Amino acid sequence: MNEKAITRASLADVRIRKERGESQTSPNAPEREAFERGFWDKAEMRVGKGGIQSVHLKLEKEVFEFFKERGKGHISRMQEVLKAYAHAHK
Template identity: 45%
Template sequence: MNKKSTTAKHSLSEIVSMRDPQEDQAYLDAPEAESLGESFWNNARVVMPGGKTSVHLRLDTDVVEWFKAHGKGHLTRMNAVLRAYVEAHKHNR
């Protein structure tokens, strides 16, 4: 069965007209972020994440819904839970 794309195409002016002015104002009114300071960056350790592998995975509906209920980033959170499990069990080998 072929699915037709439901993605609408809009011009730049149409997209601009869809913006919410209240969100724009909230961004402008947001306080400036506090600097972390030079000492933070002198001691910071940056870890580049490894590559990602795309998989097809069948999960229980209630598990997926639970993660989704906590907002955007549910797949990232699922990955974090799996990573924590792997890290906790690495030393058991």
């Protein structure tokens, strides 16, 4: 994929495009595999060899609120989700 093929859009823009029928997603795309029941119960916290690095990260309000509404530790939960994603795609 080249840089010209990459576009940025807000969630609202994506929804508007979808309503207009302008979505570029494939209607034949496979369904995402659902996590098995208890998936997060088996998750474990790991700290990589490189340790922890402080970064500034901009998130959509909807994403941040999703984690924050679940109480104290929302930053750690975000880290765990990102780490699980990274491990799953290695």
